[in-house]
Amino acid sequence: MRSMIRSQVYTPTLARLVRFALIQPTLLSSRIIRTNPRRHFSVSRKQAMLSTELTEAQVSALRANKDRLARDLHHSCQWGSGIRWGDGPTDTGMQRLALSQEDKQVRDWFIETTKALNCRVTIDEMGNIFAVRPGRRTDVPPVFIGSHLDTQPTGGRYDGILGVLSGIEALKSMDDMGLETEGGVGVVNWTNEEGARFPISMISSGVWAECIPLSQAHELKEVPTVASLPTASSAPETMRSALEKIDYLGSVPCSYKQTPMAAHFELHIEQGPHLETAGQHVGVVTAVQAYRWFRLTIVGRDTHTGTTAFEHRADALYAFAQMMVRAREVASSHGCLASVGIVEAKPGSVNTVPGVVSFTLDIRGPEDELVNVVEKQLRKDFDAIAAEEGKPIGKPCRVEWTLDFDSPVVKFHPDCIDCVQQSAEAVVADSDSTDPKSLTRTIMSGAGHDSVFTSKRVPTSMIFVPCKDGLSHHPEEFCSADDCATGASVILQAVIRYDRKRFSS
Amino acid sequence: MRSMIRSQVYTPTLARLVRFALIQPTLLSSRIIRTNPRRHFSVSRKQAMLSTELTEAQVSALRANKDRLARDLHHSCQWGSGIRWGDGPTDTGMQRLALSQEDKQVRDWFIETTKALNCRVTIDEMGNIFAVRPGRRTDVPPVFIGSHLDTQPTGGRYDGILGVLSGIEALKSMDDMGLETEGGVGVVNWTNEEGARFPISMISSGVWAECIPLSQAHELKEVPTVASLPTASSAPETMRSALEKIDYLGSVPCSYKQTPMAAHFELHIEQGPHLETAGQHVGVVTAVQAYRWFRLTIVGRDTHTGTTAFEHRADALYAFAQMMVRAREVASSHGCLASVGIVEAKPGSVNTVPGVVSFTLDIRGPEDELVNVVEKQLRKDFDAIAAEEGKPIGKPCRVEWTLDFDSPVVKFHPDCIDCVQQSAEAVVADSDSTDPKSLTRTIMSGAGHDSVFTSKRVPTSMIFVPCKDGLSHHPEEFCSADDCATGASVILQAVIRYDRKRFSS
Incomplete structure (x- = not known):
């Protein structure tokens, strides 16, 4: 199926042309690339470039595909569409409670999509799904891009979803370019980050980090108000029974020891108004309050x-x-x-x-x-x-x-923060601003995220992009396709930079 | 059965003795009577006294039977006993939702009891039960004592129940003395006063007063939270179907035209702390806020x-x-x-x-x-x-x-208020107080009662007695046997006084 899609859209000639442009950064205006649909390309593995062999300029030129990201994101929102607030086809919120039937459907899609990208997929005892695009070396843990596909009962299309979809987009972009990494690159969908159905948020990254006992998580009951929602069963269920019911109770022990990571990066909407108010594009998240x-x-x-x-x-x-x-x-x-x-x-x-x-x-x-x-x-x-x-x-x-x-306050890892900072500066350079660096800022996260728990075990940091009116946990939560793509480009670069940091001599 | 009870307990000699005392008020210390069990007496109808022939002093000497009232009241609370709060046999609240099986049982008992007192019993389309002890004249409507036998889901033993039971006790006291009235004296049990199961309070007196349409009341559905209580059915029911289910959908049209009243008196616990705080025994209710x-x-x-x-x-x-x-x-x-x-x-x-x-x-x-x-x-x-x-x-x-x-504010009828005021003053004269009148006060009702609706059609007033800590709608709601009897004595006298007022030339 993967080769079919390629053959329908791209020609080897085009692919070669763009690859050439990438190697010759002076020919490759990132502005052109961001708006040029021809950037959808592919090369065979035999022609692969290696992350550690790229020049700094080549890394800085890496960009996610804005249109594809937007298409994939809204495609995935067909499962659990929520309250309608406008007339457009994507003008609805989301209501995709953890381990609901809608959550099962988007999980199935996630696995199908990442498997089509040649990922190895594992599911642990908390239903966390890890999809790993292998690197050249098999003796080292992968770097992960992670977030969550579950939402609040009256949530929107970006909180969590953008984070997972930017991971998929990063893998697709790397595939497009035939870019190989030293360590693997994974995408993880953490279960029940919101805590809206099962009332402990980030519980499954918490179990993975061995900060929350598996038994406590498995026995956790859904909240009664949620039980009456059409997406949930009528009698309160435990996480374990809900996992079983949708067939996502995996056999891999849920632990950072069994599913190790080299690092964890997470892209998220800011959920606050600071970036939008200041007209800034990227928040380099250094800490969580x-x-x-x-x-x-x-x-x-x-x-x-x-x-x-x-x-x-x-x-x-x-x-x-x-x-x-x-x-x-x-x-x-x-x-x-x-x-x-x-x-x-x-x-x-x-x-x-x-x-x-x-x-x-x-x-x-x-x-x-x-x-x-x-x-x-x-x-x-x-x-x-x-x-x-x-x-x-x-x-x-x-x-x-x-x-x-x-x-308690979480301070993210300086190595990860550095990778994000450099990537952010590279990506916002596309702008017309005379001082593009001013379009980025360091920021503290007001909300908890799965990165809070991954940071207990592995180097971690996050990237924020603006959201309209700072609004989230609301059907009208909105992040423009441009801002989504900016964030996805930053996380793509950050992962490559981290891989280079690990393996460059 | 009625004569059997008499013959077991009383002798004609005793009855004659007490009757003599009643006619000679100077011999009849009300203090003695309140504590003397021999006051349980009876005379045959042939020896009957007539209300309009009593002296003022004889009326003032009328008292309810404290022990019998307490016994009857707690006997009736066997149906629908609620939350236990103490060790004593009557230390429970009540959970007798309108038209539940428990309500049916106490209704059956109410009818059996009043029929045994030679009452004529009718049931209307709202399940209101009217038990009338005939007077000498059959061409005039009876005076009623009324309240309700239903309770809140976590209610007590006095709210409503005391009002109905004081009516029964008044009839028994009149029987004891062979006291005949000009007009009849009735006791009415109004359906669903609380509004706890079917969410319009005082609905059935409202229909009787033609202030609420019968169809609206019949179609009213029980509230969902109540439907899950063990005393109610599992699926929401209408009042009409609930009436049918317990066989209390009467054939008499529910209207003050079909079941006319000369007046309506109601005894109720205060449900507030004013009487208790002031050490007062009776509230003469002049209005409802x-x-x-x-x-x-x-x-x-x-x-x-x-x-x-x-x-x-x-x-x-x-x-x-x-x-x-x-x-x-x-x-x-x-x-x-x-x-x-x-x-x-x-x-x-x-x-x-x-x-x-x-x-x-x-x-x-x-x-x-x-x-x-x-x-x-x-x-x-x-x-x-x-x-x-x-x-x-x-x-x-x-x-x-x-x-x-x-x-809106309800002002009770001055004739009824006068009867209550005089009766209250007569009853509290039993006390040791040097200023017994200070033990009564006029008071405004904070809560709605069936008397609100009866007052739209017929002269009405109410009597309040203290309740512990002013507490009601709570299992620990409490009114002492003395205070219950005081209230019952006042309502007994008030009814007789009203009868005299109507028919004395």
Whole structure:
């Protein structure tokens, strides 16, 4: 099938022409290449170039294929298309919960696609799929490009998906050029990164890094709200049974020891407004901010809304409202974030004051110590708020905290950051700017990603590209085809640069 | 069966003795009577006294039987016993949803009991049960004592139940004394007062008053959360099918025209703390406060909790939190109440800022105009809060209101209020207080009751007795046997006084 596609589109003459251009960088304006459809080309393996033999200029000239990337990305979004927000064929969000039937379909496509690129595909016990394009040397671990194909229930087409698709595009681009690497280059699809169905995000890279026990992950139950979605079963399922049900419970132990990596690179939309606001094209991600997830429960007293004066209430929901307002004040004053995503009030009757409220609290900050300070202050303030509500009747509310997840600040690896920085500068050189370097910046990730866990075991870094209005976890999440391609070009170069770094003498 | 019970317990000699005492009020210390078990007595109808022939002192001496009332009340709570909160045999709440099997059982008992008291029993199309003890005159409508036998899913033993049982106790007390009335005296059990299973409270008195169409009530579906309770069926049922299933779909049209009343009296626990706090025994209810129920929806924008600065958010839940805090401030400043019982945040994910929040708002106040003022102010303030959240990104939140229910202030009938006031003062005279009158107060009902609807068609008023900590809609809801008996004595006297008022020349 692979050779058929080639023969339909390209001619050996064209391929030779472009290969020549690549070897003669002065002839090869990257601007022309980015807009020239003839850049889709292929050479046979016998004619292969080797990554370590390229000149610096040749590496800097490497580009992903914008149109093909966009086509592949939206093709893959047919499985799990979500809420429509515009009239265009791709103007829908995504609803592809981890291990749903739609997730199975896109996984099947991922395997078919990477196998067609001569990749060796393995699936581990967490359903992580590793597709490796072999390098010249078989005694070394591959460098991976990784992210996730699952989405939020009301997610978009780029968060995670762009990362995996840029990996596939990198392999296709390398194939186009007949580019061989010393070590292999892999693409990994991590399972349930979002944590939207099974409520621990990045759980499967966490198991791979041996930071989360396999048994805990296998026994993790889907959240009840998700169970009622049409894409999930009606009764809460464990990850293990969900993996079995879609036939993605692999036999390879989920561990960095069994599936080693030389490095992990991840391309992602920024999910924030900084790049867009500054008109910048690439964020060189140097770190991930610290975050802590809590579940809190406020216990007050159910009582009648019509007959109970305010001073006779221990209204757990009123206490919650004050806490949420306070959380923003405190977090803000320390340059941190504090957010509530889930709230549940019981018993849930119009004319009964809620006696029990549960909610999640997500505290984030650029330094572990700042998160500590915010948590400490909020524990004190929440206790004070609870103590006041119900005090006149001698039945004050009380609040209990449970820590669900603690992710300290992650600093990415300097070698990976260097590769991304050089690649970013090379790619943005295409622009008309008189100071192209100003189109890149170093940036800290606000969100967690699978790279947080890979960084515990192997050199890792990330690349951010702008997204419209900084919006994500929303159907209208959007990254232009140009920005997607810029990111894919950067990750393509970064992987090649890392390979050269490893094996150049 | 009725005569058997009499012969087992009482002797004619005793009955005559007590009757003599009643006619000679100076001999009849009400204190003695309240604690003297011999007060359980009976006379034959031939020896009957007539209500209109009693002296004022004789009326004031009428008392319910405390022990029998307590026994009957807890006996009736065997059907639908709920959550246990103590070790005593009656230390459980109630879970007797309208038209459940448990409700059928207690209805059967109600009919058997009132028939044994020589009542004529009719059942209407809403399953309302009317048991009438005939008076001397058959050409006039009876005076009714009414309330409800259904409960909240986590309710207690007094809300509604005490009202119906006090009616039965009044009939028994009248029988004890051979007391005949001019007009008949009835007891009515209204169907689904709570609105907990079928989500319109007081629906069946509403149909009786022709304020709610029969068809709407018959087609009303049980709420899904209740459908999953063991006492209800697994698939949502309509009121009509639920009535049929337990064989309580009566043939009598549900209307005040078909089942006329001369007046309606209702005894209820206060469901608030005022009586208990003030050490008072009886509340003479003069009115029911106005209330309005709304559903509100705040629309903001879903976004990532980790990557979105506060100033880039349109956080619908944060807007909600500010609104709830503000609602209490505004309501409080106008002597009103504002409560949120239900809140739902979507999409409901730890790391997604909620873009949509729906909640209920219950505003109550002593005057319609005050509720108007609070609503108007909150509409303005909520708009302002919504407009600020998301303003920096040009996507402010917006808030929409839907009115679900509007119940203006109800003023009870002065004739009924007078009867209750006089009766209350007579009954509390038993106390040791040097100023017994201070043990009663006029009070406004915070909650809705079936009396709200009966008051649209016939003279109505209510009696409140204290409940522990003002707590209701809770398994630990509690009213002492003494307080129950006080209330039952007041309603017994009130009915007799009303009968006398109607027929004394």
